[in-house]
Amino acid sequence: MDIALLGGTGDIGEGLALRWAYDTSHEVIVGSRDAERAANKAEEYATELDSRGVDSSVAGYENGEAAARADVIVCAVPAYHLTDTIESVADQLDEGDVLVSPAVGMKRDEAGMHYNEPGAGSVTALAADAAPDGVSVVGAFHNLAADRLANLDAELDVDTLVVADDDDAADTVSSLAEGIEGLRPVSAGGIANASEVEALTPLLINIAMNNEKMHDVGVKFH
Amino acid sequence: MDIALLGGTGDIGEGLALRWAYDTSHEVIVGSRDAERAANKAEEYATELDSRGVDSSVAGYENGEAAARADVIVCAVPAYHLTDTIESVADQLDEGDVLVSPAVGMKRDEAGMHYNEPGAGSVTALAADAAPDGVSVVGAFHNLAADRLANLDAELDVDTLVVADDDDAADTVSSLAEGIEGLRPVSAGGIANASEVEALTPLLINIAMNNEKMHDVGVKFH
Numbered sequence: 286m287d288i289a290l291l292g293g294t295g296d297i298g299e300g301l302a303l304r305w306a307y308d309t310s311h312e313v314i315v316g317s318r319d320a321e322r323a324a325n326k327a328e329e330y331a332t333e334l335d336s337r338g339v340d341s342s343v344a345g346y347e348n349g350e351a352a353a354r355a356d357v358i359v360c361a362v363p364a365y366h367l368t369d370t371i372e373s374v375a376d377q378l379d380e381g382d383v384l385v386s387p388a389v390g391m392k393r394d395e396a397g398m399h400y401n402e403p404g405a406g407s408v409t410a411l412a413a414d415a416a417p418d419g420v421s422v423v424g425a426f427h428n429l430a431a432d433r434l435a436n437l438d439a440e441l442d443v444d445t446l447v448v449a450d451d452d453d454a455a456d457t458v459s460s461l462a463e464g465i466e467g468l469r470p471v472s473a474g475g476i477a478n479a480s481e482v483e484a485l486t487p488l489l490i491n492i493a494m495n496n497e498k499m500h501d502v503g504v505k506f507h
Numbered sequence: 508m509d510i511a512l513l514g515g516t517g518d519i520g521e522g523l524a525l526r527w528a529y530d531t532s533h534e535v536i537v538g539s540r541d542a543e544r545a546a547n548k549a550e551e552y553a554t555e556l557d558s559r560g561v562d563s564s565v566a567g568y569e570n571g572e573a574a575a576r577a578d579v580i581v582c583a584v585p586a587y588h589l590t591d592t593i594e595s596v597a598d599q600l601d602e603g604d605v606l607v608s609p610a611v612g613m614k615r616d617e618a619g620m621h622y623n624e625p626g627a628g629s630v631t632a633l634a635a636d637a638a639p640d641g642v643s644v645v646g647a648f649h650n651l652a653a654d655r656l657a658n659l660d661a662e663l664d665v666d667t668l669v670v671a672d673d674d675d676a677a678d679t680v681s682s683l684a685e686g687i688e689g690l691r692p693v694s695a696g697g698i699a700n701a702s703e704v705e706a707l708t709p710l711l712i713n714i715a716m717n718n719e720k721m722h723d724v725g726v727k728f729h
Contacts, residue, residue, distance in 0.1 A: 396699030400706070442729070446714075472717040473710060477618030481710035484622070488695060488703035492668075492728055495694040505727045506714055507664070 288461065289355030291316040291348045291362060291370055294326040297387055298361035300434025301426065301465075306334050306341040307437055309464040313343045316351030323347060337437065353377035357385060357457060359426070364390040364401075364408045371415040380419035383454045386412035387426035389486040397494060398487035400480070407479035409448055421454035423447060424479045425462060425470070427486050430493075433501035441467030443503030446482045450475050471506055510683065511577030513538040513570045513584060513592055516548040519609055520583035522656025523648060523687075528556050528563040529659055531686040535565045538573030545569060559659065575599035579607060579679060581648070586612040586623075586630045593637040602641035605676045608634035609648035611708040619716060620709035622702070629701035631670055643676035645669060646701045647684060647692070649708050652715075655723035663689030665725030668704045672697050693728055 288305060290298040293315035306313045315330065317323035327345030334341040345351075352358050352374035362370045367388050378384070388408045390401040405411045409424030416422050425447045433439045445462050447470045449455035459470035473482050485504065493502050510527060512520040515537035528535045537552065539545035549567030556563040567573075574580050574596035584592045589610050600606070610630045612623040627633045631646030638644050647669045655661045667684050669692045671677035681692035695704050707726065715724050 394699065396697045397695075398703075399700075400703060446710075471714055471721075473619075473713045474717045475618045477616065478621075478710075478713045481620075481622060481706050481713065484703050484706040485710065488668075488700075488707065489728070491695045491700045491703060492693055495696045499693075499728065502728050505729065506711070506721065506724050507727065 286357060286461070287312040287314060287355040289314040289316050289351040289358045291351060291358060291360050291374065293317065293361060294322055295361055296431035296435065297426065297429065299330070300429065300431055301359060301361065302330055302343060303333065303435055303437060304465045306330065306343050307337065307339055308466050311464065314351045314354050315343060315345040316348040317345070318348055320347040323351065349374045349377045357383045357461065359385040359387065360412060361387060364388040367408060367412055368415045371412060375417045378417055378420045382420050383457050384412060384416050384420050384422045385426065385458055386422060386424050389427050389483045391487050397491040400484040400487050402480055406477070407483050409476050409479035409483070413476055421449065421451040422476065423449040423454050423458040424476065424482060425458050427483055428489055428504055430501035430503055433503065441465065441503065442505065443467065444469045444471045444505050446471055446473045446485070448473050448476050448479045448482055508579060509534040509536060509577040511536040511538050511573040511580045513573060513580060513582050513596065515539065515583055516544055517583055518653035518657065519648065519651065521552070522651065522653055523581060523583065524552055524565060525555065525657055525659060526687045528552065528565050529559065529561055530688050533686065536573045536576050537565060537567040538570040539567070540570055542569040545573065571596045571599045579605045579683065581607040581609065582634060583609060586610040589630060589634055590637045593634060597639045600639055600642045604642050605679050606634060606638050606642050606644045607648065607680055608644060608646050611649050611705045613709050619713040622706040622709050624702055628699070629705050631698050631701035631705070635698055643671065643673040644698065645671040645676050645680040646698060646704060647680050649705055650711055650726055652723035652725055655725065663687065663725065664727065665689065666691045666693045666727050668693055668695045670695050670698050670701045670704055
């Protein structure tokens with residue numbers, strides 16, 4: 286499968302790109318608003334993978350070109366860039382493509398991090414509203430610590446929650462998650478349930494801030 | 508330590524009462540609005556514990572009497588009864604007592620369960636507003652599956668999040684949590700961070716509803 290990571294030069298994009306390239310045979314495409322930056326990052330990831338004996342083919346393109354080449358498009362951009370980013374690549378999305386939203390809106394105060402619920406109910410719902418007809422949206426990969434994900438020496442052994450209204454799209458993304466060693470997809474139901482999933486991210490940050498040795502904390506449901 | 512469970516005849520109260528009586532030497536006091544009901548439930552718990560060879564002294568009293576006898580008072584009542592319950596026992600609380608709030612406000616729609624944030628920001632904040640001066644409030648035990656907690660044959664191996672503005676009170680409640688085998692307290696910071704903690708409860712219910720063999724799902728952070 287061909288996976289594009291729009292904003293694949295950022296921290297969560299980097300982690301997913303490296304893990305998929307390292308653990309699976311999927312084609313990984315790094316997207317950025319700047320084609321040169323995408324190409325440089327793709328080169329950097331390929332060098333990192335090569336140093337671990339993995340002959341990967343990570344490519345880098347401008348976001349629209351990256352989206353055009355992929356079946357699954359992960360919008361690894363901050364929540365406030367999500368709608369713009371989806372609109373900027375809408376013409377490059379094909380019917381049947383799956384758009385994945387890992388973004389969470391948060392605000393910080395002196396106590397810690399808090400969920401900042403968008404008017405649409407969740408960031409995943411915002412993505413669903415912005416996506417063209419025929420493109421299914423799946424919320425996933427919200428609750429992964431970026432440093433831990435990007436460090437191929439770090440064991441994951443964590444879960445990621447998946448929300449979607451289209452079961453086939455949910456299955457596609459769950460399979461991609463399962464391809465990453467130590468990552469287990471767990472369904473939280475439909476997109477109407479996304480806000481509770483997204484609110485887990487500020488909670489994890491608050492836990493990281495208030496406990497020793499939990500800097501890169503993840504979650505496991507059992 | 509003397510622990511009162513107001514609403515200790517309900518499901519989460521039952522689980523905490525049984526676990527503390529079974530795993531620790533703390534005095535467990537079951538509270539109810541109805542003294543006879545409290546006494547009957549306490550008798551029922553004592554019978555269950557006796558059948559497991561534990562000679563416990565679980566007592567049952569009307570909520571006010573239960574609160575008067577305890578150092579730590581757990582308000583194991585539904586969110587919509589929380590303020591009333593605290594006000595009804597306020598005169599029986601002593602300076603230095605610790606009030607514990609495990610309640611979560613939720614609403615259900617066709618997609619699943621959702622967090623219903625009170626105007627105060629969280630149910631824990633509501634409890635803090637209702638508590639008399641000199642009584643510290645701690646949010647804890649929100650995210651425990653009641654059936655699993657109340658089944659002494661079930662292994663827990665889960666975490667419970669603790670939020671408090673008073674470090675000593677947080678330590679007291681964390682120690683009580685640690686006394687239960689397989690339960691680990693994890694700090695999520697101050698009461699201003701309680702809403703993300705409480706939002707985890709509807710998420711766990713949505714996970715239970717959408718996955719096989721996760722009926723009594725708990726959470727572990729690592």
